[in-house]
Every structure is written in C-alpha cells, then in structure tokens.
Amino acid sequence: MASRPIFKLHLPIVDDIKKKGLKTTLVETTDDVVSRMTAGLTVGDIRGVLRGDPAPKPNPRVKPHADGFWLHMRPTYFHNRVMSLYPTFRLGWLSVFFFVFEIITGLLLMVFYTPSPLVAYENMLNIMGNVPFGQFLRDLHKIGAEGMVVMVALHMLRTFVTGSYKKPRQFTWFTGMVLLMVTLFLSFSGYLLPWDQLSLWAVTIGASMVEAIPPQEVGAWVNLQVRGAPQFSENGLLRFYLLHVFALPLIGLIFTGVHYYKVIVHGHSLPPDAEQIGEDTARRVPVDKRSYFLPDVFTREMFLVFFWTTLMVFAVSVGNLFHAPLEPHANPLVTPLHTTAPWYFLWLQGMLKIGDKVLWGLVMPGVIFGFLFILPYFELGPSRRYIDRRVGLSVGALVVAVLSILTFMGTPFYGVETSAPQEVVAALAPQTHPGELRAMNPEVYPLIVGEWDTTEESIAKAEEISPQFGELLHLYASEIERYKSLDGVVGKLAVSEWQSELYRFDFTIDFVGADGNSATYEQIVFLHEKGNYGGH
Amino acid sequence: MTWRVIVSSLLALASIVMLAIVAVNEPARMKKFDEGYQARSIEAGAAIFHANCISCHGENGEGGIAPTLNRADLFDPNGRIKEVGWNGTVENFIYTTISGGRPLSFLTYQNNKMPTWSQEYGGPLRIDEVRNVTAYVMNYAKNWEVKEGEATPVPTIDAVGDSITESALPAGDPVRGEELVTKLGCLGCHQTAGGAGPAWFADQTANGEGIGTRAGNRFGEAGYTGAATTAEEYLRESIVQPNANVVNKEDGTPYIAGVMPQNYGTERLEAQDLADIIAYLLTLK
Ligand code: HEM
Numbered sequence: 101m102a103s104r105p106i107f108k109l110h111l112p113i114v115d116d117i118k119k120k121g122l123k124t125t126l127v128e129t130t131d132d133v134v135s136r137m138t139a140g141l142t143v144g145d146i147r148g149v150l151r152g153d154p155a156p157k158p159n160p161r162v163k164p165h166a167d168g169f170w171l172h173m174r175p176t177y178f179h180n181r182v183m184s185l186y187p188t189f190r191l192g193w194l195s196v197f198f199f200v201f202e203i204i205t206g207l208l209l210m211v212f213y214t215p216s217p218l219v220a221y222e223n224m225l226n227i228m229g230n231v232p233f234g235q236f237l238r239d240l241h242k243i244g245a246e247g248m249v250v251m252v253a254l255h256m257l258r259t260f261v262t263g264s265y266k267k268p269r270q271f272t273w274f275t276g277m278v279l280l281m282v283t284l285f286l287s288f289s290g291y292l293l294p295w296d297q298l299s300l301w302a303v304t305i306g307a308s309m310v311e312a313i314p315p316q317e318v319g320a321w322v323n324l325q326v327r328g329a330p331q332f333s334e335n336g337l338l339r340f341y342l343l344h345v346f347a348l349p350l351i352g353l354i355f356t357g358v359h360y361y362k363v364i365v366h367g368h369s370l371p372p373d374a375e376q377i378g379e380d381t382a383r384r385v386p387v388d389k390r391s392y393f394l395p396d397v398f399t400r401e402m403f404l405v406f407f408w409t410t411l412m413v414f415a416v417s418v419g420n421l422f423h424a425p426l427e428p429h430a431n432p433l434v435t436p437l438h439t440t441a442p443w444y445f446l447w448l449q450g451m452l453k454i455g456d457k458v459l460w461g462l463v464m465p466g467v468i469f470g471f472l473f474i475l476p477y478f479e480l481g482p483s484r485r486y487i488d489r490r491v492g493l494s495v496g497a498l499v500v501a502v503l504s505i506l507t508f509m510g511t512p513f514y515g516v517e518t519s520a521p522q523e524v525v526a527a528l529a530p531q532t533h534p535g536e537l538r539a540m541n542p543e544v545y546p547l548i549v550g551e552w553d554t555t556e557e558s559i560a561k562a563e564e565i566s567p568q569f570g571e572l573l574h575l576y577a578s579e580i581e582r583y584k585s586l587d588g589v590v591g592k593l594a595v596s597e598w599q600s601e602l603y604r605f606d607f608t609i610d611f612v613g614a615d616g617n618s619a620t621y622e623q624i625v626f627l628h629e630k631g632n633y634g635g636h
Numbered sequence: 637m638t639w640r641v642i643v644s645s646l647l648a649l650a651s652i653v654m655l656a657i658v659a660v661n662e663p664a665r666m667k668k669f670d671e672g673y674q675a676r677s678i679e680a681g682a683a684i685f686h687a688n689c690i691s692c693h694g695e696n697g698e699g700g701i702a703p704t705l706n707r708a709d710l711f712d713p714n715g716r717i718k719e720v721g722w723n724g725t726v727e728n729f730i731y732t733t734i735s736g737g738r739p740l741s742f743l744t745y746q747n748n749k750m751p752t753w754s755q756e757y758g759g760p761l762r763i764d765e766v767r768n769v770t771a772y773v774m775n776y777a778k779n780w781e782v783k784e785g786e787a788t789p790v791p792t793i794d795a796v797g798d799s800i801t802e803s804a805l806p807a808g809d810p811v812r813g814e815e816l817v818t819k820l821g822c823l824g825c826h827q828t829a830g831g832a833g834p835a836w837f838a839d840q841t842a843n844g845e846g847i848g849t850r851a852g853n854r855f856g857e858a859g860y861t862g863a864a865t866t867a868e869e870y871l872r873e874s875i876v877q878p879n880a881n882v883v884n885k886e887d888g889t890p891y892i893a894g895v896m897p898q899n900y901g902t903e904r905l906e907a908q909d910l911a912d913i914i915a916y917l918l919t920l921k
Contacts, residue, residue, distance in 0.1 A: 152638040234666075
C-alpha cells in the first residue's frame with residue numbers, strides 16, 4: 101500500500117515562479133492583492149487615477165463603487181456643476197474629515213486619560229510632560245474640535261444660502277441640525293475633561309442655564325442629572341466623559357450615515373441657476389455632464405485632507421500658533437474673574453446679559469434651534485434662486501450679524517463690572533490666562549526687587565532697569581485711569597525675593613470705596629523663575 | 637499627475653518632516669514642561685501656604701507657635717526625619733505631616749497640634765493642593781543645600797544668646813518691636829486671655845495689668861526663680877530663658893514649662909531685635 105502523507109504543503113506561488121519566472125510572478129501577485137483590496141483596481145488603474153488619465157473603456161474605476169465597502173457609499177459620479185468649489189465649498193466633506201480626525205486623535209488621548217477628578221488633571225500633566233507627542237496630540241485634538249465647529253457652521257450656512265434645505269432635502273437639513281447639536285455638545289463636553297479652572301468654570305457657566313428651567317423643582321432635577329450633583333465633581337465628570345467619548349460620537353456617526361445617505365438619494369443640489377424653478381434634476385445627470393468619483397472627486401477630497409492635516413500639524417508644531425491651554429487644577433470654591441463660555445457659546449452668554457435667565461437663556465435658544473430644525477417644513481417658497489429669496493437671505497445675514505454682536509457681548513469686555521481695583525490687578529495678572537505680569541521675562545525679577553508704584557518717576561525708573569517692567573507699570577497706571585472711581589489713585593507694587601527662585605508681588609491699591617470710606621485692595625501673586633509662561 | 641496629487645504628496649512630506657522635528661524636540665520640551673509645572677506648583681503652594689499656614693508657622697516659614705519650616709535639619713536626611721524615626725524621604729515626611737496633621741505632637745517645645753489638611757483625612761485641602769504646598773515647603777530646602785566643598789550653611793543671624801547680663805542691649809524701637817512680635821508669631825500665644833501663654837494686653841487680663849506693668853513686679857514676687865533685677869532684664873530673661881521662671885496662670889496654676897520656644901535667644905533673635913521687642917513690650921502697660 102502506497103504511503104499517504106499526513107501533511108502536505110503546497111505553495112502555488114512556487115509553481116508560478118517556476119513557470120513564469122520571479123519578476124512576472126511578483127508583479128502579477130501584487131496586482132492581484134491590490135485589486136482585491138481596492139475591490140477592482142490594479143496598480144496600473146490606480147496610477148491612471150492619480151495621473152488623471154482619461155478612463156479606459158470599460159471603466160474599471162466604477163468597480164469599487166459596486167463591490168467595495170467604502171466606495172459603495174459614495175456616488176459613482178457627480179454632476180459637473182457641483183464639482184467646482186461653488187456651490188458646496190466641500191464643507192460637508194470637511195465636516196466629515198474633522199469628525200474622523202477628532203475620533204482618531206481622541207482615541208489616542210483616551211489611552212492616557214481617566215475620568216476622575218482625583219487624577220484627570222494629573223493625567224493632563226502626564227500627557228503634557230511624559231507622553232512623547234502628548235502635547236502634540238492634545239493640541240491637534242483641540243484645534244480639530246474648533247475646526248469642526250467652524251466647518252459644520254459654515255456648511256450649514258452654505259446649505260442655507262444655496263437653498264439646499266428645500267424640498268426634497270428637508271430631512272437632510274433636519275438630520276444636519278441633529279449633527280450640529282452633536283458637534284456643539286461634543287466640543288462642550290470635551291471642554292470639561294482636563295479638569296482645570298478654565299474647563300470647570302466654562303462648563304459651569306454653560307450648564308447654569310438648565311438650572312433656570314421652570315418650575316424650580318424641574319430645573320433643580322435636570323441640573324442634578326446634568327452635573328451628577330449640585331456641583332460638578334466625580335459624577336458630573338464621568339457623565340460628560342461618557343457623553344464625549346461614547347454617546348455623542350455614536351449619535352454623530354449614525355446621523356452622519358443617515359445624513360449622507362439622504363445626500364446620495366437626492367443628489368447634491370445643483371447651483372440654483374442650473375435648473376428651472378421648482379425642478380430638481382440633481383439625480384438625472386446627463387452622460388456628458390458626469391464627473392467620475394475616481395479620479396476627480398477623490399483627488400479633490402484627498403487634497404483637502406492633506407491640506408488641512410498639514411495646516412493643523414504646522415499650527416501646533418513648527419508654527420507654534422496654537423496650543424491647548426492648561427490652567428491650574430479645577431477648584432469649585434474659587435470662581436476665576438471673567439470666566440467665559442467656550443467661544444461658540446459666547447452668543448448665549450451674551451444673551452444672558454440682556455436679561456432674564458429663563459427668557460434669554462432657555463426660551464430664546466429653544467426658539468432659535470426649534471425654528472432652525474423645522475425651517476424647511478414651513479419655508480416653502482419654491483425657488484432656490486437668490487433673486488427670489490431676498491427676504492430669507494436678508495434674515496439669514498441679520499441672524500449672523502446678531503450672533504456676532506451677541507458673541508461680543510458675551511466677552512468680558514461687555515458689561516461685567518466687579519470692583520475696580522480687582523479689575524485693575526486682574527488685567528495684569530489674570531486668573532484665566534497668563535497675562536502681562538507672567539509674560540515678563542523672569543530674568544527681570546531679581547532686578548526689580550523693591551517698591552514701585554504708578555507715579556511717573558517710578559515708571560521712569562522702572563523703564564531704565566527693564567523696558568518690559570516699565571511697560572507693565574504703564575499698563576498698571578493706564579488700567580487705573582480707566583476707572584472713574586480710581587481717579588488720582590496710585591497703585592503700588594512691592595516685589596520681594598521670597599524663596600529660592602520664587603518672587604512675591606504685592607499689589608496694593610488704596611482707594612475710596614462706594615460707601616465713601618477709604619479702603620485697601622491687596623493681592624499677592626507668587627511667581628517662580630521657571631514658571632515657563634513664555635516670557636522672554 | 638494633477639497638481640492636487642503633487643501638492644498632496646509635498647504636503648504629506650512636509651507633515652512628516654514636521655513630525656520628525658517634533659520628535660527631536662520632544663525630550664527637551666517634556667523636560668521644560670515638567671520644570672515649568674514644578675515651578676507653578678511652588679507658586680500655587682505659596683498661595684496656599686499664605687492662606688492657611690502663616691498664622692502658626694510664620695509668614696515665611698520662620699516659625700511662630702509652630703516649628704520653623706525654613707530650617708536646615710528639616711531637610712537633612714540625617715536630621716529631623718532620623719530623629720523621629722521616619723523611614724521614608726523628607727518629602728514624604730512633609731507631605732504626610734501636612735496631609736494627616738499630627739494628632740500627637742512629637743516636638744517637645746510646642747503644645748500645639750498640627751491640623752489635618754488633606755481632604756482624605758477630613759481636612760480642607762484637595763490632594764493636589766497638599767502636593768503644591770509640599771512643593772513650596774520643600775523649596776525651603778534650597779536655602780540649606782550644602783554645596784560641595786562648602787561648610788554646612790549656618791543662619792546668617794548673629795544671635796544675641798541666652799545670657800541676660802553678658803552684653804548690654806542697644807536702644808530699642810517699639811514700632812519695630814511690634815512688627816517683630818507679629819512676624820515671629822509671639823501673638824499666637826500671647827494675644828488673648830486663655831491662650832497658650834500669658835496675655836500681654838491689659839484689656840485681656842483680670843487685674844488690668846499689661847505685660848509692661850507686670851514686668852516691673854514679677855522679679856519681686858515670692859517664688860520668683862530667675863535672676864532679673866529690672867523690668868528690662870525680666871523681659872529679656874523671659875524671652876531667652878523661658879524656663880528660668882515659669883509664671884502662673886490667673887487661676888494660680890503654673891503654665892507648662894517648655895511650651896514657649898526655647899531658642900529665641902540662641903538662634904532667632906539678634907541683639908537689636910530683642911531690644912526692640914522689649915521696648916515694645918514695655919509700652920503695654
Ligand atoms: C457633523 C456634521 C455634518 C456632516 C459630517 C455633514 C456632511 C455632509 C456632506 C458630506 C454633504 C454632501 C456634500 C456637501 O454639501 O458638502 C452634506 C450635505 C448637506 N448637509 Fe450636511 N453635514 C453636517 C452638518 C450639517 C448641518 C448642521 C446642516 C444644516 C442644518 C446640514 C445640511 C445639509 C444639507 C441640506 C445638505 C445637502 C446639500 C446639497 O444637496 O447641496 N449638514 N452634509
């Protein structure tokens with residue numbers, strides 16, 4: 101009986117090499133692998149796509165749309181008229197890009213983060229000081245978050261301006277509104293996670309609105325659900341974390357799917373002048389007006405990906421243009437002077453300054469967002485042409501203008517007055533960012549030990565020792581001048597060496613209080629030579 | 637190739653170069669961050685110390701009703717921690733002391749208790765705040781660092797000593813004396829009736845006599861065990877040799893000997909300081 105091998109190894113590639121030679125086999129195998137991965141494109145096809153060669157016939161570039169997972173969700177071709185920057189400005193794609201960018205950088209940051217007030221801030225220090233590329237990642241994630249808000253808002257503005265929310269795309273707009281909320285709350289919930297003074301208080305201000313919900317019992321209850329306790333602490337941080345890394349991204353991903361599915365179903369709306377009023381021809385693209393996804397759309401989209409990635413990398417690295425801030429550890433007992441909500445919620449903070457919390461903090465935002473959600477269902481004018489939508493577009497422009505004004509009103513420049521001497525010192529040594537005093541070169545500290553004030557002689561003397569310090573006293577003097585109640589008041593500053601490398605700055609302002617009695621405002625600031633606030 | 641593909645490739649290249657630059661700078665950057673953070677921690681600690689500790693430990697750690705923190709042996713691995721049998725590091729010793737406080741005092745010259753500070757043990761400060769204030773206290777160590785080839789640093793103060801007759805004191809300035817008793821923490825024990833030491837101010841005593849009046853009578857009283865013959869000498873003796881004569885409380889029982897710090901004369905006051913304090917005390921009739 102012939103012996104049967106119990107195990108036999110057969111490598112077809114070896115046969116191929118024997119038969120066709122090494123080179124041909126390798127080329128063919130590579131081609132095979134590549135066309136499996138791309139669901140139909142060989143190396144040669146890809147080269148053709150990148151070179152922008154005209155498509156061969158039959159066109160292999162449509163195969164990935166039929167057989168591949170990723171491209172099956174993208175249309176095979178677009179209408180020529182939506183290929184240039186106008187009308188989409190590719191802002192929808194950029195929204196997708198920023199979203200994915202945030203997910204990637206966010207996942208990497210998650211590795212180093214624990215959502216507990218006991219360690220969250222320390223985790224930040226660790227990311228900044230111990231994790232290679234830690235600060236880089238954190239900066240990218242933060243700049244990406246701001247970018248995403250901007251892109252989504254601009255995308256929304258453009259779909260409004262081109263009237264793309266109109267029939268049959270009402271629901272696309274509606275899901276877009278959901279995505280807008282997701283974007284805003286993603287940014288907002290992420291704000292809390294570093295657990296520094298900035299994050300705690302910015303989010304506290306943002307969340308203070310829910311407390312105002314009438315009746316009081318309901319407001320208190322909702323507030324409790326949001327913060328997990330009367331104030332943000334373990335529970336609140338955990339809730340925001342879960343929203344930030346789980347619930348909101350999930351909702352975002354699902355709705356991006358629905359949103360984009362609707363875009364494909366209805367086709368990208370053509371520029372308003374490209375079709376008859378009331379007509380929607382986006383789905384019927386004549387053969388001669390087709391631009392194929394591969395290569396035209398693909399290279400454009402990829403170009404934007406590279407462009408924005410490089411730009412952001414530049415901004416946070418070599419360019420040194422943007423760094424995510426990290427303030428001192430969150431302290432629920434100390435409200436820093438002039439905390440503001442994140443910039444995209446400043447308009448809300450501005451509205452709150454107008455008046456009643458319930459009306460301006462709840463009713464108005466509710467009305468605005470509710471109005472936007474249902475906009476396409478009652479704004480039924482059939483024409484998408486600009487000339488026919490003068491009223492709508494003017495209202496849109498007005499809204500943008502009002503939002504900008506409200507945003508300005510939300511900043512501390514508008515309408516917040518605490519005690520004047522406190523404001524003066526806060527202008528030099530603010531509690532929410534480094535400010536002028538800390539920006540001074542630490543090498544100056546030893547030279548300026550002594551007593552100073554805001555008189556001309558003192559400033560002149562200071563300037564001789566260090567122009568930077570003279571500048572600071574100048575600012576001190578001009579800040580005092582800004583307040584009527586401090587007319588003629590001289591601000592004092594005593595500098596002493598306190599410990600090894602540690603200096604103590606005593607600000608003292610004697611003034612006449614509102615009650616007519618003389619009073620003294622004192623504030624001590626300790627600064628270490630190596631505080632690394634960037635002063636030089 | 638379309639320009640987009642070319643530019644994209646260049647951009648990708650630029651990104652990689654920038655990443656490489658970041659990678660090269662990372663170690664230095666991380667070190668600088670840590671250093672900066674450590675420095676800011678000391679800054680924050682200074683503010684916490686100012687708000688919570690100076691009433692007992694003196695405005696700049698010079699001591700008062702609690703031990704001096706700006707002192708050499710606290711940071712000497714063979715000093716304080718050896719004395720109390722602590723097996724950890726100095727930093728650990730300080731961190732633990734601040735966190736948990738000292739329910740029982742191990743210093744003999746004080747009868748005060750170090751309060752508990754960390755929230756972990758029911759105190760008011762968060763853990764990170766305790767860390768910051770520890771960093772601040774640890775920064776005093778730099779004042780006492782022994783540089784190679786140098787002798788152990790000695791306080792630059794020319795202490796007056798504990799004799800009451802050896803040298804005459806210069807003329808005193810009561811205004812500066814008043815500042816000194818605040819700075820040195822004397823008031824922590826001597827300000828009010830029922831404090832750790834006899835109250836100095838007339839309105840705090842039953843017979844209406846301030847320390848300035850008492851000083852002229854004490855050495856004539858029965859049971860006086862010191863060597864003073866004038867009010868000035870009495871005050872000098874009480875400060876530099878507190879145990880030479882331990883006075884009684886108003887209820888007739890004696891104060892506990894050794895509560896008042898014993899090292900003012902030998903370590904902490906210069907002749908001028910002592911003269912100023914005495915001049916001030918004499919004004920408190
Ligand atoms: C995370 C947020 C969002 C993502 C990822 C996203 C993505 C997209 C993409 C890829 C397109 C197709 C191409 C383009 O117009 O650039 C699109 C179209 C559209 N989006 Fe969004 N979008 C988002 C938010 C919004 C918002 C906030 C709105 C408005 C409230 C909105 C309304 C629309 C409409 C009406 C269209 C159809 C445009 C047309 O057919 O011309 N989207 N979106």
